[in-house]
Amino acid sequence: MEMGTILKTLQDPMGIPFYPVVFQALMVLTFALHIMFVNFTLGTSFLSVYGYLKGGENWTRLSRSLAKATTVNISMAMLLGVAPLLFVQVVYDPFWYASNTLSAAWVMGFIFIMMLGYSLTYVFYLKRDHKTGGGFAIFGIIAFALFLLSGIIMHALGYQLLQPEKWLNWYIKGNTVDTSGTSLHAFQLPRFLHFIIPSFAMTGIFLMLYAWYFKNRADFDKGYLEWVGKTGAKMAFIFTAIQAVVGFWWLFSLPAGFSFFTNPFFLIGAALGIVLLVFLYNAQKDPVKYAVPGVLGAFLTIFGMSYAREALRMKYLGRFDYSIFNYKLNIDWGSTALFLSTFVMGLLIIGYLLAVAYKSGRTSGEYVATPSMNKWGKISIALLLCWIGIVAGLGIIISVRNYL
Ligand code: HEM
Numbered sequence: 001m002e003m004g005t006i007l008k009t010l011q012d013p014m015g016i017p018f019y020p021v022v023f024q025a026l027m028v029l030t031f032a033l034h035i036m037f038v039n040f041t042l043g044t045s046f047l048s049v050y051g052y053l054k055g056g057e058n059w060t061r062l063s064r065s066l067a068k069a070t071t072v073n074i075s076m077a078m079l080l081g082v083a084p085l086l087f088v089q090v091v092y093d094p095f096w097y098a099s100n101t102l103s104a105a106w107v108m109g110f111i112f113i114m115m116l117g118y119s120l121t122y123v124f125y126l127k128r129d130h131k132t133g134g135g136f137a138i139f140g141i142i143a144f145a146l147f148l149l150s151g152i153i154m155h156a157l158g159y160q161l162l163q164p165e166k167w168l169n170w171y172i173k174g175n176t177v178d179t180s181g182t183s184l185h186a187f188q189l190p191r192f193l194h195f196i197i198p199s200f201a202m203t204g205i206f207l208m209l210y211a212w213y214f215k216n217r218a219d220f221d222k223g224y225l226e227w228v229g230k231t232g233a234k235m236a237f238i239f240t241a242i243q244a245v246v247g248f249w250w251l252f253s254l255p256a257g258f259s260f261f262t263n264p265f266f267l268i269g270a271a272l273g274i275v276l277l278v279f280l281y282n283a284q285k286d287p288v289k290y291a292v293p294g295v296l297g298a299f300l301t302i303f304g305m306s307y308a309r310e311a312l313r314m315k316y317l318g319r320f321d322y323s324i325f326n327y328k329l330n331i332d333w334g335s336t337a338l339f340l341s342t343f344v345m346g347l348l349i350i351g352y353l354l355a356v357a358y359k360s361g362r363t364s365g366e367y368v369a370t371p372s373m374n375k376w377g378k379i380s381i382a383l384l385l386c387w388i389g390i391v392a393g394l395g396i397i398i399s400v401r402n403y404l
Contacts, residue, residue: 003164004321010094015328018336020091024310024324027087032306034084035195036202036299037077042147043203045070045121049140052128058227065210067125067140074118074147091324092161095317099161102170104181106153113153117146148196155192156184162316190250197246198302201239201280205294207232208283212291218364229287236294237280244273258315265311269304276301338394345387349380 001009016023044066051063088096100107120143128136160170163186170185171178211229214220247270254260276297283290314323355376360367369377 007094007164007320007322010098011327012093013328015330016090017330017332019329020324020327023087023091027084027091028306028310029303030080030083030087031309032299032303034077034080035198035306036302037073037080038151038195039199039202040073040206041070041077042144042151042196042199044073044206045140045144045147046199047203048124049137049144052140053137058224061224062207062228064128067121067128069206070121070143071125074121078114078118091327092313092317094322095161095164096157098164098167099157102160102167102181103153103156103184106181106184107157110150110153113146113150117143117150120146151196152187152192153184155195156187159186159188159191160184162313164320188250188253190246190253193246194243194250194305197239197243201236201243202298204232204234204236204239204280205291205298208236208287208291208294212288213361215288216362225288229291230284233280233283233287233290236298237277237284240273240277240280244277247273254312258312260312260315263308263311263315265304265308269301269308272297272301272304338390342387345383349384352376352380 048063048066048070051059051066054063120139124136124140124143127139130136160167166185170183207228209232211225211232214225251261251266260266279290279294279297283294317323352373355373356367356369359369359373
């Protein structure tokens with residue numbers, strides 16, 4: 001059977017419950033958020049160990065803050081990884097599942113690798129002050145290595161997915177069928193680095209934000225914050241420049257037939273990257289002033305690049321006449337409405353949690369919530385209770401109906 005037909009046969013016969021372009025846009029958006037927090041995780045985890053080993057007043061203090069930040073960043077990266085995971089399974093199911101099955105042992109191992117990395121991050125953060133002289137660095141180093149390994153696994157799954165013409169060769173070894181799932185079959189260094197190098201640029205921007213965020217706190221020394229801001233701005237600029245070079249390396253390693261350098265998504269992404277580089281160059285003068293527009297600009301660039309990544313996937317899979325826009329449509333308004341309202345409600349509730357964290361961190365003493373914050377909190381709790389009631393109620397009604 002021809003590959004295009006095989007891929008069509010592997011699609012969900014029920015079709016998809018809403019327009020694919022909506023799933024695609026949400027997949028790209030949530031992937032951009034996921035990869036931004038992956039970058040923060042890798043960067044803060046690396047720098048926290050570096051600062052711990054380097055020692056000195058500034059580095060030790062920054063290292064402690066970054067170790068704590070890593071625990072939050074990794075939680076966000078995991079949380080925001082689930083959304084693109086669900087979307088990719090909806091629109092690219094034949095590819096995602098085939099790629100996952102080919103490396104099934106790694107897919108299952110991924111969960112344990114994440115759990116171990118997450119736990120070691122906490123050991124490093126909580127126990128590091130118990131021993132001087134870098135005694136606990138090993139926990140931070142292993143956690144960083146495990147996060148990097150998680151990235152390698154995700155990259156391999158995402159890259160294997162793009163090459164259905166090789167699946168059979170990976171599945172058959174000599175005269176036997178390899179069902180072990182213990183191999184990762186594909187790795188493309190420039191593509192991988194394109195997602196990893198920004199960790200250091202983004203962490204540079206993270207440090208600029210740190211200097212901006214704590215600037216009004218009496219318990220933060222001005223000299224220390226200035227040092228953090230300047231170090232961050234320098235890191236952000238240097239690694240964005242390296243990233244641009246890696247981007248071109250990736251571009252030139254793509255199949256020539258794709259002519260990807262003329263792709264409008266790529267051109268927009270690249271233009272955003274160049275503007276960001278110029279912006280970061282100017283930020284060296286006053287990192288605090290540039291911190292907030294810096295993170296917004298960086299996210300916009302990541303979002304543009306994530307769209308370019310999706311456009312590239314469409315090029316790869318277009319070779320087999322596969323397009324998510326031809327997926328059988330079986331519109332289901334009920335589940336779509338529930339999904340979208342959950343999404344909006346989630347934003348409202350997460351917005352509240354972030355606002356509390358933001359406001360409380362900016363005050364030196366005890367944080368007292370304003371009446372409008374209290375109202376927002378109450379609305380969030382009420383929404384959550386309603387949502388639990390609706391989802392549990394629907395579950396019960398549908399189960400009973402199916403049973404009768
Ligand atoms: C620190 C841990 C992690 C790292 C370093 C990491 C890194 C990456 C990288 C580099 C990619 C892009 C690969 C490529 O396109 O070549 C990626 C994609 C992806 N990651 Fe993560 N990831 C991590 C954790 C997670 C977790 C916990 C989840 C799920 C809960 C997840 C879900 C995804 C998904 C679904 C994609 C592919 C989306 C798509 O193909 O559109 N990741 N990740």
